[in-house]
Amino acid sequence: MASDSQHAIENLSQENLTKNMEHEDQVLFNYPGKTRSIVWKYFGFTKKGLGPAIKANLNMNTAICKLCKKSYANKGNTTNLLFHIDHDHKRTASGDENNNIKKAPTQPTIQALIANPGRLTQKSRTNLDDALLKLIVGKALPISLVKNPHFIEFTKLLDPRYKLPSQQDVVKSLNTKKDQMRSTLKLDLGSVSDVAITHDGWTSCATESYSAVTAHFIDDKWNLKSAVLQTKKVEGSHTSEKIAEGLKEVQTEWKLPTSLTLVTDNAANERKAAELLGWTRFGCYGHRINLVVKHALEVTELNKILGKSRRLVTFFHQSTSATDALIEKQKLVFSNTPGLIGHKLITDVPTRWNSTLAMLGRLAEQLPAIMSIIFDTNCLNKTAISTVKTYCLTSEEHSVVQELISVLKPFETATTILCAESSPTMHKVLPCMVKIKKKLEDVESNPLTSPVVKKVILKMKEELLKRTQVEDVPLLAALLNPDTKNLNFLTAEEQVSARQLLMDTALNLKVDNAALPNVKVKQEEAVSAILPDLPVLPDIDLESDQNVKFECEKEGPSEKKMKLTDMDEWFDDVCFIGESQQPLQNLIELEVHRYFSHNQPQSSKQQTLLQWWQANHYFYPQLATLAKKYLAVPASSVPSERVFSLAGIVVDKKRSRLKPDLVDTLIFMKMNMETYW
Incomplete structure (x- = not known):
């Protein structure tokens, strides 16, 4: 049947083709002369001149499909024309009983796309290769993934046209x-x-x-x-x-x-x-805090409590029956707080002090469930219950653990703050240290604090004094933060010394301060430079009115450099009445003075530190340079x-x-x- 249909198509008469074209506006002419290719049964040419339909009078550079009127370049090779017939018109099954040629539907069906999806474009292949690289790099997968048969099968189901690159090609692409x-x-x-x-x-x-x-x-x-x-x-x-x-x-x-x-x-x-x-x-500062806490936890009285805690956690980790019993007791004890059910005990790591805090915090949280195991002789055998009872914390030890957790929490918060990477951290070093010292003093001054915890606090203070002295880098970063620039947490003498440090650092940005050029400043400008506050200008919404055009946007000579003023230097002694030759050093001093005198408006409290400098760096150009230098330094x-x-x-x-x-x-x-x- 298929051969009969094929034979019928190849012997289509000119009358049948002309019949399907009667409704078209454009007349197409057959290929002039003899030809062997079947494609010329479906493609024709338009006339470009008068006379008979010969090559001289036909536009032979462009072949047009008689069925859908798509045009293709005719350069002597009919591969593209044959592909069009097979793909768009299904040449092998496009004839009916009367040998009438059927036009392909304007939109192919899903079944047709699955059966013959077509060729993969270069852009699609490039996008797929890039997505493959992202998958391998983003998930840290081995490059040999492209040879995995299951992954190959998976990609074929997604798009059978895509062929995975080899390992060598993946490395080259990387x-x-x-x-x-x-x-x-x-x-x-x-x-x-x-x-x-x-x-x-x-x-x-x-x-x-x-x-x-x-x-x-x-x-x-x-x-x-x-x-x-x-x-x-x-x-x-x-x-x-x-x-x-x-x-x-x-x-x-x-x-x-x-x-x-x-x-x-x-x-x-x-x-x-x-x-x-x-x-x-x-x-x-992450390492500094780690060393401070690590040495402070070496207090002899505390080692006994930490040793018992580690043995208890190890027992539950090594015994599946004890772990199952703990979960069952959690369901009974924490019925009103289901979020605590399923929590397992945590083992600390010697090199990470915060893991010790996590261990103590989880033990304090699960102590009621652990105590219920001791009083229930049916949940475990006698040996297991005796072990839990031996290593379980007493009420006094539990009280010490609770106090110790309150002491270690500020260190954990400070570590989290100072180890951030998406925002500046150096300006937070001094406030964090002041906060930690204040928390330690509050706990130490409490008469109910146990002697063991007081020894730990005393050791922490010694270590903090040794490892967290005030240094230039965090001090300058704190000065360059409008919220902490006054350094209210330092003594008056330290504040004066810090401001002088900022002044010296700003001046040292220049290689040779003595050779700085003099700058002409009007008398009124010099006066305004030392005013305590700057006016807060309202925000201008440039997008609200596209018709607004400023003078600086007016058309003018683009090739010539426009001066800031249209007055020549010859008029300086007339226009600059009361002028003074100001060295750049004086201007920097005025800038620093203006920065400390400027009161931050309440609206700017909603801004981040970098957003504040973006909005104000024009007013403090020298300090803005320092801000980019010191606020970019990570604290860890x-x-x-x-x-x-x-x-x-x-x-x-x-x-x-x-x-x-x-x-x-x-x-x-x-x-x-x-x-x-």
């Missing part, structure tokens, strides 16, 4: 995308004058040492940006000279400013490396540690043989994906 992201990041880094970096080291499961460097800066639109610059394998020991050499290579490769602020942990080799480079170094080196949290997923036991360059590529793209993909 390197190409990485180069594009690096170029964009270099442009951002090249547009700023101050950059802060963090540095830390890490050892993988394959016993390979890596170092990570992250950059932090504020762009022209006052957005705080962070980026991972590199995750490089380090050979040999981590000496200060080797660290300094690696950081210098990063500075040269990324064309960073000559003077950088380096944030690291408190290791001696990191401190020495900063000295060798001549950079400003700031010790991570946690960004580098977060890199290694991802690195631990990328370089695991199943992928321990990854090449260092590929490790760097995957981490760079993952950590910078949201901003630079």
Whole structure:
């Protein structure tokens, strides 16, 4: 039957084709002369001149379908014409009993699309390849995913036209995308004058040492940006000279400013490396808080309580029957608070003090359920109940734990605040330390506080005094915050010293202060510069009236540089009556004085710190430069540690043989994906 239909189509007469074209406005002529291809049964040409339908009088460059009037270029090859007939008109089944040719429907059915989906465009293939790279990088999946038969089957069901690239092609695409992201990041880094970096080291499961460097800066639109610059394998020991050499290579490769602020942990080799480079170094406050609490928890009387707590948690973790009994008791004890049902006890980690706080907090929360296990002899055997009873906290120990939790909570809050990455943190260092000291004094002054907790507080105060002295970087950052610029939490002498530090730092932005040019200032401008407050100007909604046109927008000569005034310098002695030659140093002093005298309006309380500087940087240009420098410095080196949290997923036991360059590529793209993909 199919062969008969095919034969009928190939022998269609000119009368049948003409019959289907009677309603069309345009007359098409058959291919002139003899031809072997079947496509000329369906395609024709229009006339371009008078006379018979020969090649000279026909437009042979364009072939037009007699069924749907689609036009195609005729360059001697009929492949595109044949594809049109097969795909759009189903050439092998387009004839009926009377050999009448049927036009294809204007919109194909779903069944037709599934049976013959057509070719995949280059744009679609590029989008699918890019989505595949995002999946591999974003979820830290192995590149061998493209060879997984189940994933291949999954992609075929989604789109059978898409063919997964090979592993080699995926690696090439990753390197190409990485180069594009690096170029964009270099442009951002090249547009700023101050950059802060963090540095830390890490050892993988394959016993390979890596170092990570992250950059932090504020762009022209006052957005705080962070980026991972590199995750490089380090050979040999981590000496200060080797660290300094690696950081210098990063500075040269990324064309960073000559003077950088380096944030690291408190290791001696990191401190020495900063000295060798001549950079400003700031010790991570996350590590400082960790050391303060860690040493404070070493009080002898507290070690007994912590030891019992660890043994109790370990027993429940090792006994499934004890865990099941705890859950059953939770259902009875916490029937009115279902959110506490199902909570398991938490084991602390020696290197993380906040895990000790989490352990004590969960024990204090679940103590009623644990006590109910002790008094129920049927839920566990005698040995298990005896173990729980031995390690369970007494009422006095529970009271100490409750007090200790209230002491440690401010440290946990401060750590969370200072380790943030999406907003400035350096200006919060001093307020956090003042808040912690105030909380410690409140608990210590309470007559009901136990002697054990008082010993812990005394140890904390000693450690805070040793590790959290007032430094220039957090002090300047606090001064550059309008909410804390007065430093009310410091003594009057310290406030005066801090303002002088800000003045000196602003002046030191210039290499040679003695050679600063003199600036002409009108007498009235000099007077207005020292006024205590600036007027608050109303906001102008430029979008509300598109017809408003300012004088600066009027058309004028674009090639010539327009002066700020149309008066020549010859009139200076007439126009600038009472002028004074003001060195730039005096202008900076006036700017600083105006900044401290300016009262922040209530409406600006709704702004973030960077939004405030974006709105006011024109009034304080020199201080704005300092704000970009010091507010971009992170208060901790946690960004580098977060890199290694991802690195631990990328370089695991199943992928321990990854090449260092590929490790760097995957981490760079993952950590910078949201901003630079």
